[in-house]
Amino acid sequence: MNAPAQDASIRRRGPALDVAVVGGGMVGAAAALALARAGFSTALLEARAPAAWSAEAEVDLRVVGLAPSSLALLDELGVWTSIRDARSSPYTHMHVWDAQSGAAIDFDAASERHDRLGCIVENNLVQWTLWRALEAAGVRRLCPAEVKGFEARDDRVQLELADGATLAASLLVAADGAASPLRQLAGIGTRGRDYAQRAVVAHVSTERPHESTAWQRFLPGGPLALLPLADGRSSIVWSLSEADARRVLALDDQAFGDELGVASDFRLGRITASTPRAAFPLKLQLAERYQADRLVLLGDAAHTVHPLAGQGVNLGLRDVAELRDTLLDARHAGRDIGAAHVLRRYARRRRSADTLDALGFDALARIYAWQSPALVAARGVGTSLLDRLAPLKRRIGEHAAGL
Ligand SMILES: Cc1cc2nc3c(=O)[nH]c(=O)nc-3n(C[C@H](O)[C@H](O)[C@H](O)COP(=O)(O)OP(=O)(O)OC[C@H]3O[C@@H](n4cnc5c(N)ncnc54)[C@H](O)[C@@H]3O)c2cc1C
Numbered sequence: 001m002n003a004p005a006q007d008a009s010i011r012r013r014g015p016a017l018d019v020a021v022v023g024g025g026m027v028g029a030a031a032a033l034a035l036a037r038a039g040f041s042t043a044l045l046e047a048r049a050p051a052a053w054s055a056e057a058e059v060d061l062r063v064v065g066l067a068p069s070s071l072a073l074l075d076e077l078g079v080w081t082s083i084r085d086a087r088s089s090p091y092t093h094m095h096v097w098d099a100q101s102g103a104a105i106d107f108d109a110a111s112e113r114h115d116r117l118g119c120i121v122e123n124n125l126v127q128w129t130l131w132r133a134l135e136a137a138g139v140r141r142l143c144p145a146e147v148k149g150f151e152a153r154d155d156r157v158q159l160e161l162a163d164g165a166t167l168a169a170s171l172l173v174a175a176d177g178a179a180s181p182l183r184q185l186a187g188i189g190t191r192g193r194d195y196a197q198r199a200v201v202a203h204v205s206t207e208r209p210h211e212s213t214a215w216q217r218f219l220p221g222g223p224l225a226l227l228p229l230a231d232g233r234s235s236i237v238w239s240l241s242e243a244d245a246r247r248v249l250a251l252d253d254q255a256f257g258d259e260l261g262v263a264s265d266f267r268l269g270r271i272t273a274s275t276p277r278a279a280f281p282l283k284l285q286l287a288e289r290y291q292a293d294r295l296v297l298l299g300d301a302a303h304t305v306h307p308l309a310g311q312g313v314n315l316g317l318r319d320v321a322e323l324r325d326t327l328l329d330a331r332h333a334g335r336d337i338g339a340a341h342v343l344r345r346y347a348r349r350r351r352s353a354d355t356l357d358a359l360g361f362d363a364l365a366r367i368y369a370w371q372s373p374a375l376v377a378a379r380g381v382g383t384s385l386l387d388r389l390a391p392l393k394r395r396i397g398e399h400a401a402g403l
Contacts, residue, residue: 017041017140018337019327020159020169022147022182024050026064026123027299027316028175029130033077034324035173036137040337043140043167045147045159053128055086060122061201061278063235065091065214065227065310067118069402070317079129086125089230090116093213098368099265100220101380105387107397117214117401118310120227120235142167147176149185152293157338171338172295173323175316178285180301186292192284192304192358195365197222198245199307200238202277203229204260207269210234215267216308218368223308224263234268236260237307245279282306284362286355291347294338298323303354308368309361309400318402319350 021032024046032044053060066074074080094117097104109117134141146162150172157172174182183190210228217224222239229235238260240248248256257271264271285304290297299316326346327337335342367379386393 017043017167017169019043019171019173020045020157020167021173021175022046022159023174023176023299023301024127024131024141024143025175025177025299026126026130026313027320028173029127029134030073030077030317031173031175031298031320031323032139033079033130033133033137034073034320035327036134036139037077038324038328039331040327041138043142043169044134045145045161045167046141046143047146049143050127050131051124053086053122053125058275059087059203059229059231059233059235060124061203061275062123063120063227063229064123064126064313065118065120066126067311067314067400067402068114068116069321070314071119073317073321074126077130077133079133083121083125083129084119086129087122087230088125089120089212089228091118091120091212091214091228092116093211094216095213096216096218097265098218098376098380098383100218100371100376101383103380103383103387105383105393107393112394112397114401117397120214120229147182150182150295152295155336157294169338170294170336171327171343174295174297174301175299176301178283178300178304180287180297182295183287183297183301186295188292188297189288190285191288192286193362195239195282195284195306196242197239197282198242198279199282200240200245200248200277200279201236202256203233203235203275204257204271205233205273206271210268214310215264217264217267219263220369220371222365223368224260225308225310226264226268227310237310238263239282239306239308249277249279284358286358287351289347290351291340291343293340294343296323296343296346298350302350303358305358306361306365308365309357311357311361311400314402315354315357318353319346322346322350 018040036042092109094107149160156168159167215226225237226234298319330342
């Protein structure tokens with residue numbers, strides 16, 4: 001790993017690099033790899049090195065459901081096979097049901113002529129695998145490195161690091177997470193709303209097998225998902241009000257399992273064991289712009305969405321593919337990859353796609369929070385109808401898959 005002070009080439013004047021990616025989470029690391037593989041000289045700056053993943057260690061508490069579009073991108077980048085073989089859990093079925101009306105909707109890979117709907121993988125495994133692939137792809141990794149400021153000039157963007165080092169690139173890619181210091185430095189505001197909820201996560205053992213199915217029950221307080229893990233356990237994402245999340249976090253394992261069993265309607269039987277729990281605040285946040293002078297936003301720096309659709313990182317990886325294609329087209333046309341008119345294409349396409357998705361997930365969160373008996377009944381009818389409308393259901397499935 002290169003420390004900033006050791007990488008003399010990075011200190012030279014002028015835009016030594018095509019792209020500087022800030023943030024080495026799943027999205028930033030994938031962006032750096034995709035751009036390097038496309039032939040752009042790329043550096044990745046990350047404040048904290050990811051923990052090494054090990055098959056012997058407990059399954060990371062943070063897992064994500066990767067859609068087929070994300071699996072295809074990771075495959076193209078040459079990392080999917082090692083992630084899949086290390087530890088992953090394909091799911092072939094999704095069952096979503098409404099606690100109040102009892103209506104349900106099912107998605108099935110076989111009936112859509114796919115071998116899976118997606119794969120559950122550990123965040124740490126994805127990040128670590130990408131991180132290791134960066135070196136072989138010729139990406140300059142600077143870690144620990146924290147960007148303190150930047151200045152866009154006519155032909156480059158000049159970055160200033162916390163240790164006083166500087167670095168220049170044609171384009172700055174901000175993948176520095178939901179709080180994105182770079183977005184703030186660029187003066188880009190955000191819109192959205194705080195759900196005043198926390199997602200409680202844990203891995204649980206259940207009496208009955210998960211049947212390679214992603215289960216999601218919409219409760220009046222928020223959705224509860226049980227995602228299938230490779231070792232037979234399920235990973236839960238339980239969205240609760242702040243007060244309920246605090247209460248549930250403080251329960252002992254037995255009481256937690258009992259309450260979770262009731263919340264899941266004992267669909268997988270009793271909860272027989274649980275790992276320690278953690279909780280994450282939930283908010284809808286969309287950057288007002290995805291672009292500033294010689295800068296683009298991607299991943300959670302650009303958008304955070306409710307986890308009910310399990311799409312946050314999938315949207316981020318679609319940002320990556322669009323950015324790579326945009327920059328490749330610009331290079332083939334002999335254009336400056338940091339020019340405003342080049343970045344506009346990426347920003348326009350991804351912001352409108354992400355906005356539609358984010359608002360769609362937000363609408364679902366609102367609809368499933370309805371409590372009045374008339375609205376609950378209408379929701380039940382709508383859910384059952386949708387389950388029977390095969391063409392519409394297929395369209396929804398294809399959209400979620402990123403096809
Ligand atoms: C409970 C929960 C469940 C979820 N489930 C799913 C799911 O099933 N499917 C799905 O697609 N998504 C899911 N998501 C969303 C997904 O986890 C996020 O969208 C994704 O992790 C965002 O990745 P990122 O790389 O954009 O940001 P981050 O992971 O936040 O990475 C940002 C990186 O930038 C670094 N950084 C920040 N500032 C600086 C700086 N100044 N200089 C250098 N480095 C810096 C940070 O150290 C960090 O490593 C879920 C989210 C939650 C909370």
